[in-house]
Amino acid sequence: MDKVVEACTRVEGCGNLTIYLKNDEIYQTELNFSVYRGFENILVGKKLLDIPKIVSRICGLCSASQTIASCKAIENMYGIEPSNQSILFRRILLSGELIKSHIMHYFFQSFPDLLKIFKIKTTINDPYNLINYNPHLTTNVFNLIKIGSEISKLIGGRALHPITPFPGGLIYNPNRKSLISMEKYLQKGIYYIETIIENFIDLFSAFDPPTEFNLSNPIYFGLKNNMGFDRYEGNLRIEQNETTYNDFQAKNYSKYFDKDPNLYGITFKSNSKNEILTGPIARYKLTQNYGIDKIYEYLSNFGKKWKSNLLFINFLQLIESYYEIQKSVEILNTASLKSKTKLKQLNSIKKSNGIGVIEAPRGILMHHYHLNKTKSVDQVKLFIATEINLPILNKMITEYAKKLYEKEDIDSVKEKVQIMIRAFDPCISCASH
Amino acid sequence: MKLKFLITSLTSCTGCISTLISLDIFPQFLERAKIEYFPFISDNLEIKECDVALIEGCVSEKNQIEYLQEIRKNAKKLYALGTCSAFGGILSLSNKKESYPISKFVEVDGIIPGCPPPPTLLGNCLLRLVENKKIELSLKNMCSTCPLNNHEKLDTPLTIEKIVPRNDEIRFPEENLSCFLNEGILCLGPVTRDGCDHLCIKQGLPCEGCLGPVSKGFTSNLINFLSLFNLSKDLRKYKGIFYRFSKSHVGGKN
Numbered sequence: 001m002d003k004v005v006e007a008c009t010r011v012e013g014c015g016n017l018t019i020y021l022k023n024d025e026i027y028q029t030e031l032n033f034s035v036y037r038g039f040e041n042i043l044v045g046k047k048l049l050d051i052p053k054i055v056s057r058i059c060g061l062c063s064a065s066q067t068i069a070s071c072k073a074i075e076n077m078y079g080i081e082p083s084n085q086s087i088l089f090r091r092i093l094l095s096g097e098l099i100k101s102h103i104m105h106y107f108f109q110s111f112p113d114l115l116k117i118f119k120i121k122t123t124i125n126d127p128y129n130l131i132n133y134n135p136h137l138t139t140n141v142f143n144l145i146k147i148g149s150e151i152s153k154l155i156g157g158r159a160l161h162p163i164t165p166f167p168g169g170l171i172y173n174p175n176r177k178s179l180i181s182m183e184k185y186l187q188k189g190i191y192y193i194e195t196i197i198e199n200f201i202d203l204f205s206a207f208d209p210p211t212e213f214n215l216s217n218p219i220y221f222g223l224k225n226n227m228g229f230d231r232y233e234g235n236l237r238i239e240q241n242e243t244t245y246n247d248f249q250a251k252n253y254s255k256y257f258d259k260d261p262n263l264y265g266i267t268f269k270s271n272s273k274n275e276i277l278t279g280p281i282a283r284y285k286l287t288q289n290y291g292i293d294k295i296y297e298y299l300s301n302f303g304k305k306w307k308s309n310l311l312f313i314n315f316l317q318l319i320e321s322y323y324e325i326q327k328s329v330e331i332l333n334t335a336s337l338k339s340k341t342k343l344k345q346l347n348s349i350k351k352s353n354g355i356g357v358i359e360a361p362r363g364i365l366m367h368h369y370h371l372n373k374t375k376s377v378d379q380v381k382l383f384i385a386t387e388i389n390l391p392i393l394n395k396m397i398t399e400y401a402k403k404l405y406e407k408e409d410i411d412s413v414k415e416k417v418q419i420m421i422r423a424f425d426p427c428i429s430c431a432s433h
Numbered sequence: 434m435k436l437k438f439l440i441t442s443l444t445s446c447t448g449c450i451s452t453l454i455s456l457d458i459f460p461q462f463l464e465r466a467k468i469e470y471f472p473f474i475s476d477n478l479e480i481k482e483c484d485v486a487l488i489e490g491c492v493s494e495k496n497q498i499e500y501l502q503e504i505r506k507n508a509k510k511l512y513a514l515g516t517c518s519a520f521g522g523i524l525s526l527s528n529k530k531e532s533y534p535i536s537k538f539v540e541v542d543g544i545i546p547g548c549p550p551p552p553t554l555l556g557n558c559l560l561r562l563v564e565n566k567k568i569e570l571s572l573k574n575m576c577s578t579c580p581l582n583n584h585e586k587l588d589t590p591l592t593i594e595k596i597v598p599r600n601d602e603i604r605f606p607e608e609n610l611s612c613f614l615n616e617g618i619l620c621l622g623p624v625t626r627d628g629c630d631h632l633c634i635k636q637g638l639p640c641e642g643c644l645g646p647v648s649k650g651f652t653s654n655l656i657n658f659l660s661l662f663n664l665s666k667d668l669r670k671y672k673g674i675f676y677r678f679s680k681s682h683v684g685g686k687n
Contacts, residue, residue: 009477035494060445125477127474128467146457157632345600
């Protein structure tokens with residue numbers, strides 16, 4: 001048996017592509033992480049109020065998601081809900097983070113691949129070429145990243161590893177000036193994201209996406225709120241197809257999936273042979289309707305072939321950015337936001353188990369903490385989107401690599417399989433918590 | 434002549450690099466510098482000679498040492514980007530995993546501290562590096578520019594009982610918030626380098642020390658600092674308050 005290992009480029013974090021060969025045939029291909037950090041172990045014995053700040057450091061792209069999932073788990077133990085205003089600000093903070101995370105991935109990591117796949121431009125292999133490919137697009141991309149950062153800074157107190165989300169709410173005193181400046185940023189953002197979406201449609205919608213990237217009936221996993229697209233509140237749903245699904249509350253998760261904190265990987269208790277998928281495509285399948293006419297129009301540029309293809313993630317990243325900008329503007333325009341947000345009091349712990357779940361940019365993120373009799377944290381389970389998606393990713397890259405290797409050499413296989421890995425937008429920092 | 438840059442991660446959350454990409458001056462940086470190696474956004478995996486190497490993350494695995502030494506051999510200047518790289522970072526809290534600052538294994542020409550480095554500080558450092566200039570950090574501690582009142586008058590010896598205020602006690606500097614230490618709340622401002630614009634303090638929370646010490650003698654600073662307090666029993670047992678972002682290099686559990 002031979003093993004070929006290649007470090008992945010243009011992915012978030014340090015990952016390796018490993019290809020196993022037997023008798024000069026590929027039989028297995030995997031994305032591996034070069035590091036495990038052991039956050040589940042670090043959190044044991046920590047004070048509850050200390051945990052959100054520590055888990056933030058799991059990921060430099062979705063730190064607000066980590067922090068807020070953690071706050072929700074702790075609030076679950078205390079049996080409290082933050083004020084409506086705190087929740088609204090948490091939502092805008094999560095939107096700021098999503099915009100930045102999605103746009104960075106789209107532009108730096110996926111866009112050069114899309115240009116290559118559809119043979120529009122095959123020579124972009126460094127960031128200097130990329131930013132000069134379409135300067136107008138580049139400007140819009142950087143403007144959106146800046147908007148994401150500014151929103152995160154205004155509400156989170158810092159652009160990354162936010163300070164303000166706290167069990168009981170969010171420490172933030174909005175003043176007129178910061179609310180106005182937030183709205184101005186977001187209003188401009190609508191124009192920037194529209195331009196990027198239209199550019200995507202112009203460049204790629206006329207093509208059929210490569211069939212190797214087709215998703216073969218994955219089981220979609222995400223938050224389901226009957227009110228519409230929601231990344232903050234809802235039940236969990238595991239959906240095999242539109243008529244076969246399970247909706248359940250997060251507290252009952254172990255009936256459907258679980259993990260051993262000392263072992264790696266999440267196990268789904270399902271009879272189906274199909275793999276689980278979480279993230280933008282699952283959110284799209286579970287929601288169907290975003291409730292915004294313009295999004296409906298944008299989506300109508302793509303047929304069934306695109307909508308069951310992995311590469312559709314890239315378009316949905318743009319659609320979600322657009323949706324969240326619009327929703328944030330709506331919150332700022334309609335909610336009566338008071339100058340002081342009060343944190344809820346943390347009086348007494350009601351439950352020894354606390355579960356907090358949200359949809360991070362890459363999919364379901366769930367924290368589960370357990371307290372022992374002396375009310376100290378003795379067990380932590382972190383369920384992270386990239387870990388959830390790893391089996392389907394490995395299955396798809398194995399099939400793809402096998403097919404490629406029939407006609408191409410191993411270097412070409414390595415290069416092309418990485419395109420598929422990047423299309424999944426794995427967050428290796430998160431997954432290697 | 435554009436200077437050649439190498440930017441990479443060891444064990445990290447990628448937050449320093451995402452902060453760098455989010456900087457206003459990042460597009461300008463890409464124009465003014467030549468990126469030789471930057472796996473996060475570039476395909477090249479060959480380590481070539483470069484003028485400036487920026488390393489994010491701590492060393493937690495054996496194979497990272499060799500990788501780091503290879504980069505050092507090829508780099509005229511090498512800087513630690515962020516607190517993990519400069520001091521060991523958040524993994525210092527782990528009792529299963531070792532984490533070291535890169536300076537344990539290679540010579541370092543400077544650090545850009547913070548978790549993540551404050552964008553203004555990072556942007557200024559980057560512009561100086563592009564111009565082949567040395568980077569400059571504040572030599573003062575957080576208290577020297579603290580927005581809170583009465584920070585210079587500590588009523589020692591103080592009894593420190595908490596690491597954060599209670600939810601109903603959280604106030605902002607404009608609400609006449611006074612020094613946390615006087616309130617019995619641990620603030621690491623006195624032993625932490627100035628340069629973040631007091632972001633946590635402005636949100637009504639004490640400094641966690643993410644920018645690291647002003648001088649190299651952190652442990653001796655800390656011992657002097659601790660001599661001013663009586664720590665509550667609960668906190669004396671609690672691991673990782675002082676060394677949240679860097680492990681102690683002298684004995685002791687904390």
